[in-house]
Amino acid sequence: MKEYIFLLEEPVGTREIKIIASGMMEAFKKAKEFRKSIVQDTKVKVDMMLKGVRYTD
Template sequence: MKEYIFLLEEPVRTREIKILASGMMDAFKKAKEFRKNIVQDTKLTVNMILKGVRYTD
């Protein structure tokens, strides 16, 4: 498994999320869903950037 690290840039702060996934598309879908939930709750613009990948056992 790989740990994909995304930065969610909100107007108030920057949040870092870590997602365990087997591939990039799976991680991107999960991060996009997480971002969508934040946008629906706060009604603010949230930018998403891939920070990096960490390989785990």
């Protein structure tokens, strides 16, 4: 499995989230859903960027 690290840039600061997935598309879909829930809750713009990938056992 791989651990995908995304940066969420919010007006108050940057948050780092880690998602464990088997592929990039799966990780991107999970991160996008997480970002969507934040935007719905706070009503602020949140930018998302891939920081990197860490390989796990």
